[in-house]
Amino acid sequence: MPRRTPPATRPRLAAPVSLAVVAAALGVFAIVAGHNAAGLRGSTAARNTALTDTARTSEANGQITTAVAGLFSYDYAHPEKNRQATRTFLSGNAVAQYRKLFAPVLEQAGKQRLVLATTVTESGVSTIQGDRAHLLVFANERNTAVKTGQTVFAGAMLAVDATYRGGKWRVTGLDSFTE
Amino acid sequence: MRAQSDENTTPTPAEETPPEDEDAVVDEEADAVVDPEDEADDEDDEDAEDGEPEDGEDERGPSALAALGGRVFARPLLAAAIALVVVAAGCAVYFGGAWYTAAHDESLRYSQMRDSALVSGEQAVQNLNTLDYRHVDQGLNLWLQSSAGDLRNSITAGRKTFAAQVQQAKTATTAKVLDAAITQLDEHAGKAAIIVALEITVTPAKGKPATKQSRLQGELTRTGAGWKLSKIGQVAVDTGAGGAPLATPAPRAS
Numbered sequence: 001m002p003r004r005t006p007p008a009t010r011p012r013l014a015a016p017v018s019l020a021v022v023a024a025a026l027g028v029f030a031i032v033a034g035h036n037a038a039g040l041r042g043s044t045a046a047r048n049t050a051l052t053d054t055a056r057t058s059e060a061n062g063q064i065t066t067a068v069a070g071l072f073s074y075d076y077a078h079p080e081k082n083r084q085a086t087r088t089f090l091s092g093n094a095v096a097q098y099r100k101l102f103a104p105v106l107e108q109a110g111k112q113r114l115v116l117a118t119t120v121t122e123s124g125v126s127t128i129q130g131d132r133a134h135l136l137v138f139a140n141e142r143n144t145a146v147k148t149g150q151t152v153f154a155g156a157m158l159a160v161d162a163t164y165r166g167g168k169w170r171v172t173g174l175d176s177f178t179e
Numbered sequence: 180m181r182a183q184s185d186e187n188t189t190p191t192p193a194e195e196t197p198p199e200d201e202d203a204v205v206d207e208e209a210d211a212v213v214d215p216e217d218e219a220d221d222e223d224d225e226d227a228e229d230g231e232p233e234d235g236e237d238e239r240g241p242s243a244l245a246a247l248g249g250r251v252f253a254r255p256l257l258a259a260a261i262a263l264v265v266v267a268a269g270c271a272v273y274f275g276g277a278w279y280t281a282a283h284d285e286s287l288r289y290s291q292m293r294d295s296a297l298v299s300g301e302q303a304v305q306n307l308n309t310l311d312y313r314h315v316d317q318g319l320n321l322w323l324q325s326s327a328g329d330l331r332n333s334i335t336a337g338r339k340t341f342a343a344q345v346q347q348a349k350t351a352t353t354a355k356v357l358d359a360a361i362t363q364l365d366e367h368a369g370k371a372a373i374i375v376a377l378e379i380t381v382t383p384a385k386g387k388p389a390t391k392q393s394r395l396q397g398e399l400t401r402t403g404a405g406w407k408l409s410k411i412g413q414v415a416v417d418t419g420a421g422g423a424p425l426a427t428p429a430p431r432a433s
Contacts, residue, residue, distance in 0.1 A: 012256075019260035026267035034274035040281035045290040051364055052286045052293070122396060122414060124360025124374050126297070136360040136374055138394050138414050155416035157376045157394050159358045177357050177376060177392060 050125045050133070057125050060133045063169040064162050065120040068137050071098060071171070072118035072156075076109045076146070091163060092172040101176055113146035118156075131164035293364050293371075299406035300373040300399050301356045307411060308354035308379055308393075315342045327400045327407035349384035357392070369401030374414075 040046060050057055070085035090098055108114055122138040137158045144151040161173025281287060303325035310318040319342060322334050355378045363372035375395040382388040398410035 016256040016260035019257075019264050023260065023263040023267040026264065026271040030267065030270035030274045033271070033278040037274060037277035037281045040278075040284070040287060043291075045294045046287050048290060048294070050293070051361065052289050122362065122374050122394075124362035126358075126360035136358045136376060138374060140416055153416055155394055155414065157357075157392065159376070175358075177378070 047129050048127045050128045053128065056128060060125050060128060060135065060162060060164075060169050061123055064133075064135050064137065064160055064171065065123050067169070067171050068120050068123075068139060068158060068160065069118050072102070072116065072139065072141070074102075074105055074109060074114060074116040076113045076115065079109070089171050091165070091170040094161070094171045094174050097174040098171075101174060108145075112148070115144045115146060117142045117144075133162040133164070133169065135160045135162060289364070289366060292366060293361050296364060296371040296399050296401075296406045297359060297361050297373070300361070300371070300397065300408065301359045301375065303399075303406075303408040304359070304373075304375045304377060304395060304397060304411065305354045305356055307408065308377060309352060310345055311351040312345045312349045313351070315345055325408055327402050328409035330409050330411060331407070351382045352379060353382075354379045371399040371401075371406065373397045373399055 067085070067089035071082070071089055073085075074082045086095075086098065105114065105116060118139050118141050120137055120139045123135055125133055125135050127134045137160055139156045139158065141154045141156055142151060143154065157177060159173075159175040159177070160171055162169045163172040164170075306321045306325040309321075319334070319338055323331060326334055357376040357378055359373060359375040361371050361373050363370075365371070373396070375397065377393045377395055378390060379393055380388050380390045394414040396412055396414050397408050399406045400409040
């Protein structure tokens, strides 16, 4: 007498099916929420810790300020100080970029007995992503030719890429906007 | 009386409920209700209905066998469905929480504020360094839209004089932001400081366009319509003009 069997199966399926629907709804919510959370966390704004991480921002700012001042200062009587700065602060592409930028100074340095003093007046860290940072630096230059006794002042601006390695920020990219 | 044997074989009201009935447990308990009219048939039905009788369970009686037959079919599904709901609920709570905390994260909000200040600041500086004598009014309206506070006031105050000067000189000025950075951001005060490396091209009525670089420093103020420039000025050099390339030795008179 099989007449009694079929009615039993349908209601027994009802519960699992309903639960599966609930599970699917929860699953959809989880996916949407996860996607949104990842979108917020993974956004360019979120990955950039400039200013949000104040300690790291001021560390990068301070070290790059020192680096730029050292790299673009030169005393014909003590050229080793500048060479020391290039070894300490330059890395990667910046080595060649700096050489190109600074070549005219070195060319004149001996003949004119140049004393070039660079001070950073403004600097801002626009991005820090992990161990990479980008800064915009404004600097003042005081260039004295001891031979003629003449001093000239100039303002400069420089975009700097920096990389954090071994507990120090080093200059890995230099752009003086001259090209 | 073998009332027990009626389990599962009697079409009780509960078993006939439509599929919307979500509670399978209720179904099984309802099965125990005996319909006296069907008693006589039960013995015959047992073997037919328990298509796969579990031999080891025989001593528990036909009723247990019958229930098992139902459970083998219903319970694993139900258990799987419950497990699925639990897992899905866990995921929903976890990711929902992650979404909530991300949406209410202070440093995340600060990052977004920094970026919107930078974008608005760059645009405002560019706008304020762009003016075409053929569309002076349009250009100056854009200046007003990009500024706030003291800067806006001074633009309003000097507007007529300035427009007349530009129209007389017949110059068109365009600007390009080379690089920029927010140097300070005060969330509560709604103020930000920005530095901008700018390239300005001035095209006179006759002659070639002249390009120069400019170092600018400004203050941004948050308004109801976004970040606006409230101060802007060139960064001064001790002497001489700004924007000279860094490594080029300053010209010397010989």
